[in-house]
Amino acid sequence: MANPMKIRAAAKDGVTEVKVLMSHEMETGQRKDSSGNLVPAHFITELTATWNGKTVLDAQFGPAVSKNPYLAFKFKGGAKGDKVVVTWKDNKGDSRTDEAAIA
Amino acid sequence: MIKQRREVLKTGGGLGVLGLLAAAGVIKPELALAAWNEGAFKAGTLEKSLAALGAGKPATSGDISINAPDIAENGAVVPIGVSTTLPKVESISILIEKNPDALAATFKLPEGTEANVQTRCKMGQTSNVYALVKADGKFLMAMKEVKVTLGGCGG
Amino acid sequence: MNYRMLSQGLAGACLVLGTLGAGSAQADATTDEIARYREMIADGNPSELFALQGEELWKQKRGPRNASLEQCDLGLGPGVVKGASARLPRYFKDTGRVQDLETRLMTCMETLQGIDPKTIINAAWGKGEREKMQAIVAYVVTESHGEKIDIDMKPPQMKKMYELGKMTFYYRGGPMDFSCATCHGDKDKRIRLQDLPDLRTQAGAAAGWGSWPAYRVSNGQFWTMQHRLNDCFRQQRFPEPIYGSDVTIALSVYMAATGNGGTVMTPGIKR
Numbered sequence: 001m002a003n004p005m006k007i008r009a010a011a012k013d014g015v016t017e018v019k020v021l022m023s024h025e026m027e028t029g030q031r032k033d034s035s036g037n038l039v040p041a042h043f044i045t046e047l048t049a050t051w052n053g054k055t056v057l058d059a060q061f062g063p064a065v066s067k068n069p070y071l072a073f074k075f076k077g078g079a080k081g082d083k084v085v086v087t088w089k090d091n092k093g094d095s096r097t098d099e100a101a102i103a
Numbered sequence: 104m105i106k107q108r109r110e111v112l113k114t115g116g117g118l119g120v121l122g123l124l125a126a127a128g129v130i131k132p133e134l135a136l137a138a139w140n141e142g143a144f145k146a147g148t149l150e151k152s153l154a155a156l157g158a159g160k161p162a163t164s165g166d167i168s169i170n171a172p173d174i175a176e177n178g179a180v181v182p183i184g185v186s187t188t189l190p191k192v193e194s195i196s197i198l199i200e201k202n203p204d205a206l207a208a209t210f211k212l213p214e215g216t217e218a219n220v221q222t223r224c225k226m227g228q229t230s231n232v233y234a235l236v237k238a239d240g241k242f243l244m245a246m247k248e249v250k251v252t253l254g255g256c257g258g
Numbered sequence: 259m260n261y262r263m264l265s266q267g268l269a270g271a272c273l274v275l276g277t278l279g280a281g282s283a284q285a286d287a288t289t290d291e292i293a294r295y296r297e298m299i300a301d302g303n304p305s306e307l308f309a310l311q312g313e314e315l316w317k318q319k320r321g322p323r324n325a326s327l328e329q330c331d332l333g334l335g336p337g338v339v340k341g342a343s344a345r346l347p348r349y350f351k352d353t354g355r356v357q358d359l360e361t362r363l364m365t366c367m368e369t370l371q372g373i374d375p376k377t378i379i380n381a382a383w384g385k386g387e388r389e390k391m392q393a394i395v396a397y398v399v400t401e402s403h404g405e406k407i408d409i410d411m412k413p414p415q416m417k418k419m420y421e422l423g424k425m426t427f428y429y430r431g432g433p434m435d436f437s438c439a440t441c442h443g444d445k446d447k448r449i450r451l452q453d454l455p456d457l458r459t460q461a462g463a464a465a466g467w468g469s470w471p472a473y474r475v476s477n478g479q480f481w482t483m484q485h486r487l488n489d490c491f492r493q494q495r496f497p498e499p500i501y502g503s504d505v506t507i508a509l510s511v512y513m514a515a516t517g518n519g520g521t522v523m524t525p526g527i528k529r
Contacts, residue, residue: 006306014219020510021121023307025478030203030224045139064199064207066180066223067478074209074217091139102125172295174288176451178529180475182298223299252451 008101009084016078016102018049018056020071022085028063044069047088051078051102078102122237149233152198152205157242158235164189164243171249175226178251182205184221185245187231189238192218200232226251281312292451294437296527305473305525306394308480312397313389321371330366332359332398342403345400347511349413356419358510360484361502363394379501383485395482399471400526407468407522409514416511423479423512426505427457436494438509442466443465452529457513464520467513472526480525 002058010017022044029041041063049057056075078084080102087097131185143155154160170184185195195218196209218236226232229250236243316327316339332342333350347358351414353365367373373387381388411417430437442457456462473484482491487506491499499506 003307004310006310019302021302021304021307023304026225027253055213057220058213059210060144060209062204062207064204064225066200066225066475070221070223070302070304070306071184072184072221072302074219076215076217171292172298174291174295176292176295177475179478180299182295 001094002094003008005086005088005096005098007084007086007098009078009100009102011078011080011082011102015074016082016084017052017074018072018084019084020049022047022069022071022088022096024067024069024090025086026061026065026067026069027064030063031056042090042092044063044088044090047071047086049073049074049086051084052082056084122140128217133177134201135162143209145204147204147208149198149200153235156196156206156209156235158237158244159242161235161242161244164245165244167234167236167245169232169245169247170233171247173248174250174252178226178228180223181226181232181249181251182221182223183232183249184219185227185234185236186217186219187234187236187238188249189218189236189243192236193240194237195220196235197222197224198224198235199224199230201228202226202232203231262364269385282369290449298526299475303473303527304478305400305471305480305526306529308393308396308473309400309525310397312393312395315394316397321367321373323370323372325370327363327366327370327394329331329370330363332362332366339398339401341373341405343400343524345408345410347416347419347507347514348410349415353428356413356415357396357508358483358502358507358509359395360391360482361507363391363398364502383488386478392480392482395471396480396525399522402522403524405522407464407514407517407520409511409518411515411518416515419508419511420515422504423508423510427512428507432495434495436496438494440494457516459518460518460520463517465517466521467510467517468527469523469528471524472528474528476529481528 005023006021008019024044025042026055027039027042029038031039032040043060043063043065044061047057047059047061059071061069064101071081082102084102085097085099089095089096128221143152146152146155147196153161165183167187170186171182175181183197185197192212194209194211197207198205208222210220212218226249229248231246231248234245319326332339333345333348334342343359347356348361349356350362357365364375364378364501369377377387378391384392410493411420427438428443431447438457441449441454445456447454447456455466457466471480473480484501484506487509488498491497
């Protein structure tokens with residue numbers, strides 16, 4: 001199963017900044033292993049972030065996003081204790097959902 | 104058999120959360136996870152990728168800034184941020200001209216989300232990086248060259 | 259009479275200085291941009307993902323004895339993690355050995371959890387129990403971020419290890435007749451764009467020792483100090499040292515003691 005994300009969300013002056021680290025190989029499908037075989041592509045394709053159930057970001061990734069992806073964005077609103085939920089899905093159908101309370 | 108069951112459980116779990124949210128009426132199911140734009144991500148060149156995104160040949164805008172280093176110490180992790188002061192921003196995309204497929208990431212920004220995103224991308228070599236912004240129904244872009252160096256050992 | 263010559267000479271000198279100035283300005287700009295790159299990737303260090311797993315492993319009941327590591331004594335008393343790695347390696351009376359973080363964790367895993375150290379010593383990097391070790395290390399070193407390197411050099415066993423480490427640092431061998439000092443025993447050395455710390459000095463040792471273990475962006479792996487040192491041996495074309503062997507601990511003692519008083523920046527992030 002996929003490892004948990006690290007989500008940080010902090011509200012300041014009416015704006016919440018969200019920083020997400022995801023644990024994922026992000027294989028491009030173009031790399032060869034030590035025996036010369038192509039390593040199949042395996043990467044996060046879609047990501048959605050919600051705040052109190054409202055979508056605040058909808059992202060799509062290609063394999064060019066770095067291994068263990070990092071993402072930072074800001075949205076208006078958000079109070080201490082509110083929940084930010086992030087879900088990603090990859091090209092093999094695996095997915096992961098984690099949440100954090102706004103600090 | 105066991106593996107199948109695990110996959111069903113995994114998928115089931117994933118859908119469960121989103122399904123619940125959808126059922127509660129908090130999010131529309133189609134918003135939960137939009138379908139991956141395979142055509143754009145596998146388009147190849149910058150021109151074809153722009154076309155696949157429906158952007159055509161966008162004009163350059165001075166209101167879009169790319170926050171990336173001039174030189175990246177390692178092409179495996181190149182920090183790239185895009186922000187813009189343009190009003191009514193609907194989406195931001197990052198394209199790397201010399202990558203096998205130019206499109207690296209695309210972000211849909213609902214109202215209330217600031218036009219300011221940061222991520223990290225792989226770059227095979229020194230290349231122009233493009234930030235494509237769709238604002239008020241119109242595509243605009245900005246460009247910055249990022250040099251990728253070969254690292255030494257250790258570090 | 260000589261005024262013209264003098265002014266020409268001055269102009270010439272200015273030209274040379276000007277050229278030199280431009281050259282070093284360009285080098286500075288490159289160094290600045292690399293520094294900016296490093297700063298940009300430091301926020302959101304993927305080491306956090308490893309530390310997250312490590313913290314879970316620390317608390318998880320595992321091994322033949324089904325116990326957690328929460329009673330592990332890393333030198334500051336059972337269960338104290340905060341600041342512990344800033345004071346390692348140190349001499350431990352209970353084992354009668356100088357231990358670095360990883361060998362001390364192996365002791366805890368053996369005594370508390372019943373996990374055979376061989377399952378770590380003989381594992382490959384990033385595999386099995388050694389992969390778990392890497393995550394636990396990430397967790398522990400995160401809890402010393404910002405502390406001062408504080409190595410207790412009073413025990414005679416530490417002094418002995420320091421001398422062994424220093425000897426190893428200058429020991430030349432292998433097909434390339436290399437020593438650690440070949441690359442890390444001079445000031446202002448670099449390989450391509452990477453400045454190499456002079457590990458003989460307090461500042462250099464603090465910069466090197468204080469920023470490992472680290473996440474490596476080139477391969478997306480988290481490297482412990484044992485892994486870092488192992489790779490130094492490999493790069494010198496030396497035989498690989500045994501995981502957790504005295505020679506690796508001795509090198510750590512030499513570096514940590516030299517860097518004493520410097521700031522712990524772990525977990526680091528490296529190119």
